[in-house]
Amino acid sequence: MLNKLMGIVPNASEHGRAVEHMLEMCHWFMLVLFVGWGTFFLVSVYKFNKKKHPNADYHGVRSHASTHAEFAVIFIEASLLLGFAVPLWGKRVVDIPDQSEALRVRAIGEQYAWNFHYAGPDGVFGKQSAKFVSPSNPLGLDPDDESGKDDIVSKNELHVVNQQPVVLEVSSKDVIHAVSIPHMRVAQDAIPGTKVPLWFRPVKLGKYEIVCAQLCGAGHYAMRSHIFVEKQEEFDAFQKELNQMQHPATAPAK
Amino acid sequence: MSSIATADVGHHGGTDPHADHHHHELGFLQKWVFSTDHKVIGLQYGVTGLSFLFFGFLLMLVMRWQLANPGIAVPVVGGFLRSVFGETVMTDAGALTAAGYNVFGAMHGTIMVFFGIVPVAVAGFGNYVVPLQIGAPDMAFPKLNMASFWCFFTSCVLMMGSFFLKGSAAKSGWTAYPPLAGIADFENGNIWLNGQTMWLIAMVFNITGSLLGSINFITTIIQLRAPGLTWMRLPFFVWAQFVTAFLLVLAFPPLEAAGFMQLTDRVLGTSFFMPTGLVVGQSVAQTWSGGGSPILWQHLFWFLAHPEVYVLILPAIGIVSEIVANNTRKPLYGYKAMVYSVFTLGFLSFIVWAHHMYMTGMGAKVAAFFQVTTIMISVPSVILLTALLLSLWGGSIRFNTPMLFATSFLPMFGLGGLTGIPLAFNAVDLFLHDTYYVIGHFHYVVAPGTIFGLFAGVYFWYPKVTGRKMSEFLGKVHFWGSLLAINGLFFPMFIQGMGGVHRRWYDGGVTYEQLAGPVLHWNKVMTVSAGILALFQLVFIFNFFTSWKFGKKVGRNPWDATTLDWDTPTPPPHGNFDKPIEVFRGPYEYSVPGYHADFHPQTSRD
Numbered sequence: 001m002l003n004k005l006m007g008i009v010p011n012a013s014e015h016g017r018a019v020e021h022m023l024e025m026c027h028w029f030m031l032v033l034f035v036g037w038g039t040f041f042l043v044s045v046y047k048f049n050k051k052k053h054p055n056a057d058y059h060g061v062r063s064h065a066s067t068h069a070e071f072a073v074i075f076i077e078a079s080l081l082l083g084f085a086v087p088l089w090g091k092r093v094v095d096i097p098d099q100s101e102a103l104r105v106r107a108i109g110e111q112y113a114w115n116f117h118y119a120g121p122d123g124v125f126g127k128q129s130a131k132f133v134s135p136s137n138p139l140g141l142d143p144d145d146e147s148g149k150d151d152i153v154s155k156n157e158l159h160v161v162n163q164q165p166v167v168l169e170v171s172s173k174d175v176i177h178a179v180s181i182p183h184m185r186v187a188q189d190a191i192p193g194t195k196v197p198l199w200f201r202p203v204k205l206g207k208y209e210i211v212c213a214q215l216c217g218a219g220h221y222a223m224r225s226h227i228f229v230e231k232q233e234e235f236d237a238f239q240k241e242l243n244q245m246q247h248p249a250t251a252p253a254k
Numbered sequence: 255m256s257s258i259a260t261a262d263v264g265h266h267g268g269t270d271p272h273a274d275h276h277h278h279e280l281g282f283l284q285k286w287v288f289s290t291d292h293k294v295i296g297l298q299y300g301v302t303g304l305s306f307l308f309f310g311f312l313l314m315l316v317m318r319w320q321l322a323n324p325g326i327a328v329p330v331v332g333g334f335l336r337s338v339f340g341e342t343v344m345t346d347a348g349a350l351t352a353a354g355y356n357v358f359g360a361m362h363g364t365i366m367v368f369f370g371i372v373p374v375a376v377a378g379f380g381n382y383v384v385p386l387q388i389g390a391p392d393m394a395f396p397k398l399n400m401a402s403f404w405c406f407f408t409s410c411v412l413m414m415g416s417f418f419l420k421g422s423a424a425k426s427g428w429t430a431y432p433p434l435a436g437i438a439d440f441e442n443g444n445i446w447l448n449g450q451t452m453w454l455i456a457m458v459f460n461i462t463g464s465l466l467g468s469i470n471f472i473t474t475i476i477q478l479r480a481p482g483l484t485w486m487r488l489p490f491f492v493w494a495q496f497v498t499a500f501l502l503v504l505a506f507p508p509l510e511a512a513g514f515m516q517l518t519d520r521v522l523g524t525s526f527f528m529p530t531g532l533v534v535g536q537s538v539a540q541t542w543s544g545g546g547s548p549i550l551w552q553h554l555f556w557f558l559a560h561p562e563v564y565v566l567i568l569p570a571i572g573i574v575s576e577i578v579a580n581n582t583r584k585p586l587y588g589y590k591a592m593v594y595s596v597f598t599l600g601f602l603s604f605i606v607w608a609h610h611m612y613m614t615g616m617g618a619k620v621a622a623f624f625q626v627t628t629i630m631i632s633v634p635s636v637i638l639l640t641a642l643l644l645s646l647w648g649g650s651i652r653f654n655t656p657m658l659f660a661t662s663f664l665p666m667f668g669l670g671g672l673t674g675i676p677l678a679f680n681a682v683d684l685f686l687h688d689t690y691y692v693i694g695h696f697h698y699v700v701a702p703g704t705i706f707g708l709f710a711g712v713y714f715w716y717p718k719v720t721g722r723k724m725s726e727f728l729g730k731v732h733f734w735g736s737l738l739a740i741n742g743l744f745f746p747m748f749i750q751g752m753g754g755v756h757r758r759w760y761d762g763g764v765t766y767e768q769l770a771g772p773v774l775h776w777n778k779v780m781t782v783s784a785g786i787l788a789l790f791q792l793v794f795i796f797n798f799f800t801s802w803k804f805g806k807k808v809g810r811n812p813w814d815a816t817t818l819d820w821d822t823p824t825p826p827p828h829g830n831f832d833k834p835i836e837v838f839r840g841p842y843e844y845s846v847p848g849y850h851a852d853f854h855p856q857t858s859r860d
Contacts, residue, residue, distance in 0.1 A: 006752040026676040044646035056583035056845040057648035085679035130531035173533040175434035182754035187684040189613045193529025196615035213688045218352040221760040
């Protein structure tokens with residue numbers, strides 16, 4: 001409710017509900033504390049101004065209510081932490097879906113675009129090296145590697161299948177970028193020299209914005225791309241189309 | 255303990271006023287420019303820092319104009335800005351460029367933190383007030399103190415000068431993450447004279463100045479306390495400065511080393527932070543051999559920059575504590591708990607840094623560790639804030655200008671602290687990381703939090719420094735105007751952040767129609783609020799300068815305060831005290847039952 005009141009971006013991923021739930025609890029906790037403190041504050045300021053209360057009381061507050069409140073705060077924070085935050089994160093990084101179940105896509109950032117790299121029909125990514133990079137081969141795929149010959153690269157458009165887990169292997173060619181998909185409640189820095197998996201299960205068809213969330217230069221603000229959550233048929237059609245475009249010789253005729 | 259210690263600063267004459275005749279013979283340069291007097295150095299730091307705060311705010315004003323009116327020329331001053339900052343930053347029509355936006359953004363952060371708040375809060379107030387509050391004639395190492403200021407001053411000149419280099423100043427964020435910062439600003443072909451290199455050199459000078467200052471604070475507070483001023487009789491402000499000095503002296507060296515390393519990456523071709531196989535603009539970067547780690551920089555940077563957050567906050571909490579005790583006319587609630595909390599806070603602040611790096615991808619165990627420590631650090635923070643709140647209860651509160659700023663610090667800082675809770679949790683943070691929610695969170699902590707604390711301090715100690723009070727009327731205008739405007743500026747950030755608006759967007763979010771579209775109109779509200787906020791700061795500036803000449807004259811102790819800083823002549827002379835100082839009681843003995851006045855000074859014998 002508080003999330004909605006603040007205009008939270010609609011959720012479109014499975015684990016996003018848990019994230020939202022936790023954020024909602026945090027907001028309630030914050031609100032209760034703020035209203036509690038605020039009430040005490042306003043009452044004190046009103047009741048103990050010089051006109052109303054010309055002589056200060058040396059001892060002030062004598063009750064120990066604040067100590068109990070303090071322990072209550074610690075208890076709530078500890079439950080949020082151990083009951084929700086730690087398991088939630090564990091699920092993000094420990095239980096990454098394996099190859100058989102998930103769609104694996106490499107997300108490779110560059111100034112100022114995202115390359116989404118699919119393994120193609122064989123399901124194996126081609127070998128890459130910086131020395132092969134050219135305008136026509138932005139990811140530096142090894143031209144002699146068979147497994148790379150059916151690979152597909154999609155610029156600024158990430159297509160995924162509804163309900164199927166997606167594992168993005170996030171990386172960068174030049175500077176640090178970040179994949180942030182607010183609708184999916186995920187974000188991950190793209191750090192050159194590393195490849196970090198990021199996964200989620202989209203549960204709502206649609207087209208959502210992907211934000212580059214790490215300052216990457218003058219064009220950073222416009223480094224927008226999209227994720228398309230599609231039905232299997234639409235996804236297959238997209239793969240086929242790109243395959244024909246990028247590998248006209250090897251792709252089967254329509 | 256300190257009768258021996260005060261003898262160490264021999265030529266200042268300790269607390270004996272008669273040994274201090276020679277200060278009248280100092281020339282203008284020695285007295286006001288190359289001074290070793292802690293009060294003059296405090297003023298130098300304070301005034302330089304306040305100027306930088308205003309300058310950093312003006313940079314943001316231009317940025318906010320751009321966010322609300324993307325691509326439209328800055329009204330009135332657009333042409334002037336174009337001629338000052340050049341073509342990299344401003345278009346010929348007088349609008350901010352994308353690179354210019356990044357320049358202003360990087361410099362706003364750098365200036366506010368390292369050239370504004372730290373110099374005012376730590377070096378300004380610390381230098382001026384700490385020796386007075388502990389009954390010392392000066393800092394332990396006056397010459398080191400002067401060296402500290404001139405290191406800082408050098409860094410100011412270099413940092414400001416970098417605006418006028420070809421390609422303008424640094425533009426890779428105040429965090430200067432490589433490889434972006436590593437490859438930035440080489441377009442003009444000069445590896446030394448460019449924005450990012452100059453940023454690093456200036457930062458090295460800035461850090462050196464801070465380190466010299468913090469060693470001095472630690473030594474002074476340990477060695478130069480007046481007889482009878484035991485640890486638990488120290489004003490809380492001194493405790494806050496003591497812990498702050500330790501944070502600086504332990505956290506800054508790693509950043510200074512990292513700054514050097516990034517500098518050698520840029521000018522000597524080392525690869526501390528540059529990984530293998532960097533492809534910039536479709537060709538492999540040949541300058542670096544590679545093998546470095548960009549994440550290493552982030553660790554070194556945040557190992558400083560998280561304790562730095564507490565460097566920004568603690569002095570302000572110290573100032574607020576002094577003012578709350580003085581104006582409620584009663585002792586602080588839970589002074590000892592506050593002292594232990596500030597120590598715990600200081601210690602914990604060293605083991606939470608990686609919560610700034612949740613986005614880099616973190617294993618379950620490491621993430622659990624940093625989430626736990628981050629939540630733990632909220633406990634002493636809550637204790638400090640609660641103690642200050644409870645201190646109000648039972649008081650007889652005088653709402654003068656310093657007290658208005660100090661009381662509003664409590665809910666404002668509270669809001670800033672509370673909005674940090676969801677950010678502590680890794681999975682939730684990823685949704686909010688680098689959005690305006692985070693911007694709102696830390697600006698509430700630092701602007702209506704820390705900066706309001708600093709304003710409170712300026713109004714509070716101004717009479718001690720100048721012998722005159724600032725205008726109460728103008729002070730109240732400044733306060734109410736600023737309080738309203740600053741909430742109009744920062745509160746909508748939470749709404750934008752929940753809507754997915756990210757920071758560092760040159761066009762304010764126009765590109766992202768789906769995410770930013772529904773909340774884009776808040777940009778106008780925030781920009782107008784920022785403009786109004788600026789107008790109310792003019793009231794402060796006017797008040798600050800006119801009161802110097804025309805303010806109401808005051809005596810030694812205009813606030814009927816108890817601490818030693820109010821036991822000196824006003825303004826305090828070189829050597830500070832005109833009588834031997836001995837301390838008999840705690841710092842906040844207000845409204846003591848049975849005592850004839852409602853304040854019982856620390857030095858009073860009866």
